[in-house]
Amino acid sequence: MSRFTRTFQLLTVMALWSATAACVADDDAKPAAPQGQMETASEAIKAGETVTVDVDPKLAAVQKKVSDLFEAIEPKNVSTSPVDGWYTVQKGSIVAYISEDGRYLLQGDMIDLDLNVNLSELSRNDSRRELVGALQDEQAIMFSPSEVKHSVTVFTDIDCGYCRKLHAEIDGYLERGIEVRYVLYPRNGPASRAWNTSEDVWCSRDRGKALTAAKLDREFQTSKCDSSMISTHYMLGQDIGLSGTPAIVFEDGTLVGGYLPPAALAMRLEGASPH
Numbered sequence: 001m002s003r004f005t006r007t008f009q010l011l012t013v014m015a016l017w018s019a020t021a022a023c024v025a026d027d028d029a030k031p032a033a034p035q036g037q038m039e040t041a042s043e044a045i046k047a048g049e050t051v052t053v054d055v056d057p058k059l060a061a062v063q064k065k066v067s068d069l070f071e072a073i074e075p076k077n078v079s080t081s082p083v084d085g086w087y088t089v090q091k092g093s094i095v096a097y098i099s100e101d102g103r104y105l106l107q108g109d110m111i112d113l114d115l116n117v118n119l120s121e122l123s124r125n126d127s128r129r130e131l132v133g134a135l136q137d138e139q140a141i142m143f144s145p146s147e148v149k150h151s152v153t154v155f156t157d158i159d160c161g162y163c164r165k166l167h168a169e170i171d172g173y174l175e176r177g178i179e180v181r182y183v184l185y186p187r188n189g190p191a192s193r194a195w196n197t198s199e200d201v202w203c204s205r206d207r208g209k210a211l212t213a214a215k216l217d218r219e220f221q222t223s224k225c226d227s228s229m230i231s232t233h234y235m236l237g238q239d240i241g242l243s244g245t246p247a248i249v250f251e252d253g254t255l256v257g258g259y260l261p262p263a264a265l266a267m268r269l270e271g272a273s274p275h
Helices: 003-017 035-046 057-069 119-133 161-168 170-175 193-202 207-215 229-240 262-272
Strands: 078-080 086-091 094-099 105-107 141-143 150-156 178-184 247-249 255-257
Touching (some): 094 119, 119 229, 141 207, 150 229, 150 262, 170 262, 178 229, 178 262, 193 207, 229 247
Antiparallel strands (some): 078 086, 086 094, 094 105
C-alpha cells in the first residue's frame, strides 16, 4: 500500500469521525435546464439517436487516476469544483479536492469569503439530503404529529444518554409539528448490546412503543424477523459521516450533531425553511 493511498484512507477516516459544523446558507445551485431542452434530449434518446456530451479531458484523466488508486471512488465521484485547476472528490459526506494534474489532494473546507459560505458544507448537505431522502418512511421508526410542519431524521443509539433525553421530550417535538423519523444507529457496531436491542426493537409489532421501552430499560415484546434494516441504518450513518448520537438531519441535508430541545429545534427549522 503506497503512502499516498494510506494518506487518503487516513483523511477519509478523519472525515467520517470528525465533528461536522452545520452551515445554513442560500442554495446557489445552478438553474435546471429549460424544459424544452430536456424534452428534446429525452426524445432523441427514445428515438435511438446519439446524444453527444462534451467531456473535459483533464477531468476524465483525473477521474481515471483517482478511481484506479482508490477502490471506493468511482469516476462519477470526481467532478468540477468552484476553483479553477481543482476538482472535487466526494463520496457521501466526505469531501476532498484534487489538483487537475492529479498530484495534490486536500482535505478541508472550502470557504467563499465574498459570500461567507462554506461550499464544502453545502456539498455535504446535498449528499445528506439525497441519502436521507432515499430512506422511505416505512424503513424508519416514525413519530408523526397530526399536522406535519417539518420532518427530521434522527440517528439514535438505544443507550445514548442524550438520545434518551431527546426521546423523553418527543411530545414536545410533536406539539410543534415536528415529525421525527428515527434511524437506529448503535454506535459500538455489530454484536454490541445496543445492536442486539435495536434488532429486537425493529422486530417488535409496535416499534414506537418498543423503542420507548428500550430507552427506559424496560422489557417489551419482540419476535424473530429480518433485522437487516439495522445494518442499512448503520451504513447510512457511516455514509453521512456521523461522529456521535443523537444526530439530527434536516430535510435540506443540514446536520445538527447533538441534542436540541423542542423549542430550539423548531427555531432552527424555521430558520432553515425557504421563505
